[in-house]
Amino acid sequence: MAEAATGPLRVVILGGGFGGLEAAKALATAPVEVTLIDRQNHHCFQPLLYQVATAALTPADVCWPIRGVLSGQANTRVLMAEVEGIDLATRSVRTSGGAFPYDLLVVATGATHAYFGHDDWEPFAPGLKRIEDATDIRRRFLMAFETAELAADPAVRAALTTFVIVGGGPTGVELAGAFADVARHALPRDFRNVDPAMARILLVEAGPRILAAFPPKLGAYAERALTRMGVEVLTGTPVTAVDAGGVVAGGERIAAGAVVWAAGVAASKAADWLGADHDRAGRVNVAADLTLPGHPEVYVIGDTAVVADARGKPVPGVAPAAKQMGIYVGRAIAARSRDAGPRRAFVYRHQGDLATVGRKSAIVKLDRLTLTGFAGWAFWSLVHVYFLIGLRNRIGVAFSWAWDYVTFGRRSRLITQPAGPEPAQPTSAARRATRSRTSRAR
């Protein structure tokens, strides 16, 4: 390539998630200059965020400084800055930390939660994408019990200890199961005025069944398991309103102490930055080699891209897909830096689907293997510990799980100051909700 004549290829990677990190690692020995830019200083292991939200793990268990992961790669620098735009003509990324010219660009900026045109619901129903979301949800969940403990009116206590999880995908199912576990097993001895074991946990799904990505039999298994744990699973129940007092689901008002949004995601602003074609979720349409059509120097990967698998089905927005794309692109760039021939198209290999259902059960669907119950949970645990980065985190997380499994404890039940927008006011909201219910009853 022309630029290579004046020095090593400058590769800029935007995003230190699963895709961006794998792309950088695949370039470890390539004769290129890698700059990885992320607005956070840490990589977040999103599949375990729900365990931080439910006080089982601490932020440091599931987040690692990106610098630490890549510190051994001499050709790579990591910068913490917010992307503000991409200039395709001059090949430069504008960020809060200055402009960075590139010869090759990898856009791996992920996705965020989407409210389908109801962004005003966000303050009342946070999603679960960043570590701050997880500590925010943890705070709301625990604060609801604290506020209920202070409430004299049983109806107010009942409203405050009702939790609604919107969306019956894997995140919603895992959150509902974990909330039920904490409420039933970890908290009851701690309260005098409130019985956390009586907390209502509702999993609300607009579609006909939960876990649509899994075979119907496994979805039904999970639904039965959740129901046995005391989770109320409402399918075919669209949520039409969310406010400080709770939700309207299937036309019915449900007063709640906390609401969590697990119903949808939208891609990051990459399509805007690139002025690119995208689907309704904002994901950029890419060519078979994951480049932006007309721009062979720009790759878009992970949750930011829409790609079809071998059967023409869209590649799911899961960590293994992002990692596979990151490795593919890293190797493609390494080959280009060595002037190797044209690359084959990206092929997605679906490795399977996993989801926990409470503290000792999981469903696992691999190619030839289906597991449920404790066997599924054991498999799930091994896989997730394996994919954590660093021996220190593996030991720490495995120890936490083993400890909690034996003691039913939840160590990280900390309410820390809110970050970002002010939280909903559960007390007054719940009171309002209770009043309206009371007046209807009259």
Add this chain to the structure above:
Amino acid sequence: MAEAATGPLRVVILGGGFGGLEAAKALATAPVEVTLIDRQNHHCFQPLLYQVATAALTPADVCWPIRGVLSGQANTRVLMAEVEGIDLATRSVRTSGGAFPYDLLVVATGATHAYFGHDDWEPFAPGLKRIEDATDIRRRFLMAFETAELAADPAVRAALTTFVIVGGGPTGVELAGAFADVARHALPRDFRNVDPAMARILLVEAGPRILAAFPPKLGAYAERALTRMGVEVLTGTPVTAVDAGGVVAGGERIAAGAVVWAAGVAASKAADWLGADHDRAGRVNVAADLTLPGHPEVYVIGDTAVVADARGKPVPGVAPAAKQMGIYVGRAIAARSRDAGPRRAFVYRHQGDLATVGRKSAIVKLDRLTLTGFAGWAFWSLVHVYFLIGLRNRIGVAFSWAWDYVTFGRRSRLITQPAGPEPAQPTSAARRATRSRTSRAR
């Protein structure tokens, strides 16, 4: 007592720190109704907060839900609410969660950092009292390196990687040593544009020597040890200004990427609530049995009270003192609830002074024992692990220390969203500082 005739004595304890928690525990089997009120849901082990601020431990390592600690005490309830006032005449505490009448009151609301009339310095130089302070200081320290990595101007990088700790007591000494360790050992491999090993760490003390509470020989030992680690110890150097760009210390402007305040504390608002006599630091004057003069039903303990020891010297504001007062008051109340005779006066037993100096050295001064260096550090580690609450935390913290000791690693290098007031803007501030330095040089 008169109230006991109508039911068990109602004991309200304000604050779940070392004093309040020990008072509640000492009442476990007494025929009283205990209500412990704290504005946080967790007890914070303040002696180890500096390790959270320097990324060695995580918040869950040093904070535990107060409910969890007291869940086995059937006569005790824990409420999370903010105290708004105390009505001595009607014997009632006003809080954000309602009013709580008491027969006996224990005020153990601790202390906060004090800026000696310069409260405007707080946004630029946070103190270290709550867990949010620790994660805030961690964020400022790590963000300074991140911003420096993005800076083209070496003078800006030098300013950003200068850290000023104001106050040469144990907190300041421990923070300075830990900052130096992280900068010298944990960070260097992670950066390309900045050399964290060249970071300047300044410990600034207005008095003639650091660690005034220790014998001069140990203070001198600590100063030599810090200096060997590359900490610049400035004694006899009052700080006269603090702003977004750094400090003025001993008349000289020092541009800094982060400033930490470890120079002074003031008691909580208890003296206001009680309308009580207090010293200059706001600590309430109490009688020999730790009651408020004229109000034998009100105890004031810990950092909120000013008490003299057997030799007439003020009892220091340390965790063991607060614990001793908590146990004394808990037992006194238990005796009163059983109509036992009058109590002896509170007697403080000074157990010794300890402070770490970096990652493998500490100074220890007990009655008959003086330790320095590694022996001191080993003793310090054992003592602190022993005083943590719960086997889970002891194992976790001991494992973290052992791991970091071997690997030089710092696991919790997370920058999370700021809580509370907006942080200083180190980049622009440092640039300003650098410019003014440059113009002076012309």
